[in-house]
Amino acid sequence: MLLKAVFKPGKAVSLLLAVVILISSFSFSAFALTDAEKQEYKNQIEAIKQQIAENQAKIDALDNEASQYDGEISALQSKIDALQDKIDLYNQEIALIDKDINRVNQQISDVEAEIEALNKQVKALDEQVVQLEQKKADTYVLLGERIRASYMSGASTPLEFILTSDDFEFQVYLERVELLQRIAENDDRIIKQLEQNIIDIGAKVAEIEDVKKRLNTKISELDEAKLEYEEKKQEQVDARKVIEDAEALIQKDLDKVMAIVNKLDAQSAEYQAAIDKREEAILDLEDKLAEKNTHYGSGVVEGDMVWPLPYEDTYISSSFKWRWGKQHNGIDTCRWSGTHGADVIAVKAGTVEVANWGYGGGYGNYVVINHGNGVLTYYAHLSNITVSVGQRVTQGKVIGQAGNTGYSFGAHLHFGIMINGSWKNPCDYLTRYTPGGKYIQATD
Ligand SMILES: [Zn+2]
Numbered sequence: 001m002l003l004k005a006v007f008k009p010g011k012a013v014s015l016l017l018a019v020v021i022l023i024s025s026f027s028f029s030a031f032a033l034t035d036a037e038k039q040e041y042k043n044q045i046e047a048i049k050q051q052i053a054e055n056q057a058k059i060d061a062l063d064n065e066a067s068q069y070d071g072e073i074s075a076l077q078s079k080i081d082a083l084q085d086k087i088d089l090y091n092q093e094i095a096l097i098d099k100d101i102n103r104v105n106q107q108i109s110d111v112e113a114e115i116e117a118l119n120k121q122v123k124a125l126d127e128q129v130v131q132l133e134q135k136k137a138d139t140y141v142l143l144g145e146r147i148r149a150s151y152m153s154g155a156s157t158p159l160e161f162i163l164t165s166d167d168f169e170f171q172v173y174l175e176r177v178e179l180l181q182r183i184a185e186n187d188d189r190i191i192k193q194l195e196q197n198i199i200d201i202g203a204k205v206a207e208i209e210d211v212k213k214r215l216n217t218k219i220s221e222l223d224e225a226k227l228e229y230e231e232k233k234q235e236q237v238d239a240r241k242v243i244e245d246a247e248a249l250i251q252k253d254l255d256k257v258m259a260i261v262n263k264l265d266a267q268s269a270e271y272q273a274a275i276d277k278r279e280e281a282i283l284d285l286e287d288k289l290a291e292k293n294t295h296y297g298s299g300v301v302e303g304d305m306v307w308p309l310p311y312e313d314t315y316i317s318s319s320f321k322w323r324w325g326k327q328h329n330g331i332d333t334c335r336w337s338g339t340h341g342a343d344v345i346a347v348k349a350g351t352v353e354v355a356n357w358g359y360g361g362g363y364g365n366y367v368v369i370n371h372g373n374g375v376l377t378y379y380a381h382l383s384n385i386t387v388s389v390g391q392r393v394t395q396g397k398v399i400g401q402a403g404n405t406g407y408s409f410g411a412h413l414h415f416g417i418m419i420n421g422s423w424k425n426p427c428d429y430l431t432r433y434t435p436g437g438k439y440i441q442a443t444d
Helices: 011-025 035-067 070-152 158-164 167-289
Strands: 314-318 331-335 343-345 350-356 365-370 375-385 398-402 413-419 422-424 431-433 439-441
Touching: 035 167, 070 167, 350 375, 365 398
Parallel strands: none
Antiparallel strands: 314 331, 331 413, 343 398, 350 365, 365 375, 375 398, 375 413, 413 422, 431 439
């Protein structure tokens, strides 16, 4: 077994002193209860039972008072339920109308998209017209230039020419006139063609504008339909509002009644909590009456006792043996990974009998748990205590943390078992955690 005992001169004397102080500081109930004591406990139990009965009567009265509101509550609730059914119907109707409105909105945006596309077409056609007009203007300019050229070459008009020219010149003139005429005809054709194009485009634009007009009419119709749906919806919303207002009024009445009932329930719960506390007190008194809570008994340890440090890496630094001229009244146990602050647990269910802060006659901060049958366990040198006297603890309950308080040199847990006033070797009673989480009978 692992032993890490560190001998310190003077420790033996101090420990002896500590144990003497410790033992003398407890008032063991070494003797059975007297008849008078038993009677006193019985009287206390009876008195508490009487208080419980009084509280129960108050609870019954409160419950009775609360139940008088049952009819009113269920009547109000069924009214609310009926109104809520109506509201649900309105909600369904409104949801359907919303669907219609969404559909119309979709249609409107589709038509708007169509109009937008047509607008683009019109714009493109308008640009074409501008180009054609430009071409027409250019052609006119050309034509003008040609006519000017013919004037500048001689006579201005045929009549003027006939009066002033001879035959040959007239012949040349006629040829020129014919040529000019042909050019003019050609220009005229081009202009006419351009004008025809412009007219065609105008017709196209007019067609498109016609379609746009129809689409706009359609949008107006859709807007009207939407307006109708919205009016219909508003009617439903208004009707629903009437029902909702009625429901709110009834809900107010219900809230008032529920507030009264809740208050009664809260009072009832308070009385119930008082009863629970008193029932616990009776259990304690019955324990005392049965002499369970004394330091003497059969000495039987029922069930397992687990290792007080709930870890797999513990070792015994000093075992239960004759040491420094006296018996070491327990074992010292540590953790390889560090003991200070490690959790210390109740090795077995019991009642906290001592939760001492201070030097503790050398034990430092320490806890004693009474397991009944005359079995006590001691946990010494704690850095912290997390239980209080009278508290019932289950096996494995953390009662504090290991430390180095009192007469101690280095953090460790001193653990002792006293049965009917005698120290026992804890290893004869404890199971140990092993790596892998199994329990084995402890040995030292
Ligand atoms: Zn020790």
